[in-house]
Amino acid sequence: xxxxxQSPPDLILQEGANSTLRCNFSDSVNNLQWFHQNPxxxxxxxxxxxxxxxxxxxxxxTTVATERYxxxxxxxxQTTDSGVYxxxxxxxxxxxxWGAGTKLIIKP
Amino acid sequence: KAGVTQTPRYLIKxxxxxxxxxxxPISGHRSVSWYQQTPGQGLQFLFEYFSETQRNKGNFPGRxxxxxxxxxxxxxxxSTLELGDxxxxxxxxxxxxxDFNEQFFGPGTRLTVx
Numbered sequence: 001x002x003x004x005x006q007s008p009p010d011l012i013l014q015e016g017a018n019s020t021l022r023c024n025f026s027d028s029v030n031n032l033q034w035f036h037q038n039p040x041x042x043x044x045x046x047x048x049x050x051x052x053x054x055x056x057x058x059x060x061x062t063t064v065a066t067e068r069y070x071x072x073x074x075x076x077x078q079t080t081d082s083g084v085y086x087x088x089x090x091x092x093x094x095x096x097x098w099g100a101g102t103k104l105i106i107k108p
Numbered sequence: 109k110a111g112v113t114q115t116p117r118y119l120i121k122x123x124x125x126x127x128x129x130x131x132x133p134i135s136g137h138r139s140v141s142w143y144q145q146t147p148g149q150g151l152q153f154l155f156e157y158f159s160e161t162q163r164n165k166g167n168f169p170g171r172x173x174x175x176x177x178x179x180x181x182x183x184x185x186x187s188t189l190e191l192g193d194x195x196x197x198x199x200x201x202x203x204x205x206x207d208f209n210e211q212f213f214g215p216g217t218r219l220t221v222x
Contacts, residue, residue: 031209041145041196043213086151088211093164094204095141095153096211 002027002091006099013077014107021072021102023087031090032063034072037101038083046072046085077106110135112201112214120220126187129217131199133180139204140182141211142174145196154197157182158204186219194221 003026013019025032034046047054047061049070054061058078063070074081084101091097113132121127133140142154153166157176174184180201186193196218200211 033210035213041198041216041218043198043200045210045212048210088151090209091153094139094156094158095164095166096143096151096200098151100150 002029002089002097004087004089004097004099006085006087006102008102009100010103010105012105012107015077015079017077017106018073018075019077019104021074021085021087021104023070023072023099025068025070025087025089025097027068028065029089032070033088033096034061034070035086035088036081036083037086043086074104077104079106079108082106112199112212114197114199114214114217116217117215118218118220120222121189122222123189123191125189126185127189127219128183128185129197129199129219131182131184131201131214133182133199133201134212137201137203137212138180139202139209140176140180141200141202142182142184143198143200144168145198145216146194151198154184189221191221194219 005024035043049063051065058075060073086101087099088096139158141156155165160176171187176182196216198216200213202209202211
């Protein structure tokens with residue numbers, strides 16, 4: 001089955017810094033999503049991005065489907081950006097296949 | 109438009125009991141998926157329902173079951189609870205057909221088994 005790897009596993013930054021999170025996947029996919037899980041467990045949709053580039057405020061994402069990776073950029077980090085960032089892709093048979101996540105801590 | 113709702117939000121049970129969790133999808137969504145999240149195992153797929161039919165099931169024992177109703181609401185049941193069933197249970201909804209299948213998650217039910 002499809003394998004999803006995220007890097008780095010942990011990231012500690014000062015407020016105001018920029019960061020890049022990476023997601024590699026082992027096979028072609030129809031759907032790729034980025035999520036932010038807050039400290040209360042809620043998974044918040046960031047991007048639905050099977051290919052191309054999207055931007056939403058301080059966040060942007062790029063997926064290069066032919067090279068099987070996606071990048072999530074966070075600029076001017078705020079403490080509220082802390083949490084775990086997950087990448088998930090459409091596996092076969094109606095399920096998402098998840099990466100292990102990147103735990104981001106933004107220090108004030 | 110209301111998001112995905114899950115009830116209850118928190119639950120404490122003892123070993124051997126059974127539990128039923130509920131998920132109401134976004135209006136118009138016909139697919140509901142369930143995931144279990146534990147610190148050691150990450151997010152694991154339980155099952156997916158579309159129009160009252162289970163289309164896929166993850167690698168969980170038969171103690172874990174689910175169903176979907178005609179209004180797309182879904183329930184999952186865990187019988188004979190074990191300590192290892194303590195986890196955050198997340199449900200997600202999507203349109204479930206065609207190419208556009210972005211999934212949206214509810215707040216989760218945090219189950220503690222004592």
